[in-house]
Amino acid sequence: MEGDPLSALFTPAFVVDVDKAKRNAQRMIERCQKLGVQLRPHMKTHKTLECADIMTGGSQRCIVVSTLAEACFYADHGYDDILYAYSVPFDKVERCAALSERLDLFQILLDHPDALEQLRKRPLKDGRRWHVWLKLDCGNGRAGVLHSEPGALKLAEAIAKTEGVELTGVYAHCGNTYYCTGVEQIQAVAQETTKLTLQFMEKLKAVGITCKSSIGSTPSCSHPVKDMAQLSEVHPGNYVFYDVQQSTIGSCCLEDVAVRVLTRVIGHCPHRNQLLIDCGWAGISLDGAGKLPTGYAVIEGHPNLKLLSMTQEHGRVEPISGQLDYSKYPLGSLLTLIPYHSCATAAMHPVYHVHSKGRLVGKWTPTRGW
Numbered sequence: 075m076e077g078d079p080l081s082a083l084f085t086p087a088f089v090v091d092v093d094k095a096k097r098n099a100q101r102m103i104e105r106c107q108k109l110g111v112q113l114r115p116h117m118k119t120h121k122t123l124e125c126a127d128i129m130t131g132g133s134q135r136c137i138v139v140s141t142l143a144e145a146c147f148y149a150d151h152g153y154d155d156i157l158y159a160y161s162v163p164f165d166k167v168e169r170c171a172a173l174s175e176r177l178d179l180f181q182i183l184l185d186h187p188d189a190l191e192q193l194r195k196r197p198l199k200d201g202r203r204w205h206v207w208l209k210l211d212c213g214n215g216r217a218g219v220l221h222s223e224p225g226a227l228k229l230a231e232a233i234a235k236t237e238g239v240e241l242t243g244v245y246a247h248c249g250n251t252y253y254c255t256g257v258e259q260i261q262a263v264a265q266e267t268t269k270l271t272l273q274f275m276e277k278l279k280a281v282g283i284t285c286k287s288s289i290g291s292t293p294s295c296s297h298p299v300k301d302m303a304q305l306s307e308v309h310p311g312n313y314v315f316y317d318v319q320q321s322t323i324g325s326c327c328l329e330d331v332a333v334r335v336l337t338r339v340i341g342h343c344p345h346r347n348q349l350l351i352d353c354g355w356a357g358i359s360l361d362g363a364g365k366l367p368t369g370y371a372v373i374e375g376h377p378n379l380k381l382l383s384m385t386q387e388h389g390r391v392e393p394i395s396g397q398l399d400y401s402k403y404p405l406g407s408l409l410t411l412i413p414y415h416s417c418a419t420a421a422m423h424p425v426y427h428v429h430s431k432g433r434l435v436g437k438w439t440p441t442r443g444w
Contacts, residue, residue, distance in 0.1 A: 086357035094332035116311025243286030251293035264294035362414030
């Protein structure tokens with residue numbers, strides 16, 4: 075299929091504009107170089123070797139993953155310096171140990187003393203040490219020990235003092251940037267997360283502990299604040315693809331979004347003033363519900379069309395106003411959906427069709443599972 079136009083694909087199809095992905099990745103690399111911080115790109119959005127190579131500039135080092143399946147996948151293909159940035163699940167400690175004993179640097183994350191006890195009970199072979207990041211909650215309200223809790227410093231000290239364990243760093247995710255609109259709001263959250271992380275680093279320094287610091291989210295790293303230069307690392311991920319959500323937040327322009335879902339018109343329903351398409355919620359994320367005037371996605375080139383609703387394999391499209399001119403949308407014609415959330419949409423597809431300037435250049439196959 076290489077060299078064929080996108081219209082040669084079966085639909086629904088997840089397509090990646092490789093030129094945009096490379097441009098997005100290069101901009102983030104340059105942004106971090108200018109800031110003077112290490113970029114540790116997150117693999118969770120795409121989960122492919124090819125895109126990882128683009129994001130790491132070919133180094134195959136210094137990445138973040140969200141699942142152990144991703145960690146094993148990248149390790150099996152020559153990657154190292156991998157951070158499994160998920161509060162270590164107790165059922166996966168042994169597999170984490172195997173990676174820690176196999177790679178030059180495999181790192182895990184925890185936010186509870188019971189997790190530290192699990193590591194203490196499973197010493198690594200050959201004198202190796204567990205490399206541990208403390209997950210800190212700086213206002214995101216998901217995983218992590220709250221930065222202001224006395225238990226946070228106590229846990230950091232316990233990690234540092236436990237035999238066979240090293241406190242490698244402090245990790246915070248400013249996912250609360252996803253509730254922002256515009257650069258000013260994004261940077262306010264980034265500033266607060268950076269400030270709280272750096273304040274915690276000072277607390278560590280006061281008790282004789284030095285380690286790395288890292289914050290991250292695509293919005294905050296797309297518009298970094300100056301104080302982020304005092305951090306060791308940042309760990310964004312979605313930026314390589316971006317999506318409609320990121321454009322509404324203010325992380326990027328809609329033109330920066332590198333991915334689309336191709337779909338075909340499969341039905342005319344004049345009694346409802348609707349079209350049927352062959353992409354339902356099995357092919358594109360439901361995250362956009364109620365957030366866009368165009369429904370669950372943006373239908374590229376058709377600002378008056380709305381993806382109103384979806385069942386598993388069908389989508390209902392109607393005009394935002396007026397009557398449909400069905401002659402413009404014959405059965406079999408292609409429509410292009412820009413997803414609200416590229417991470418969730420990519421997860422639905424077993425293969426990504428990669429193109430340059432509208433011509434297919436290859437396929438990327440993501441890893442799956444946990």
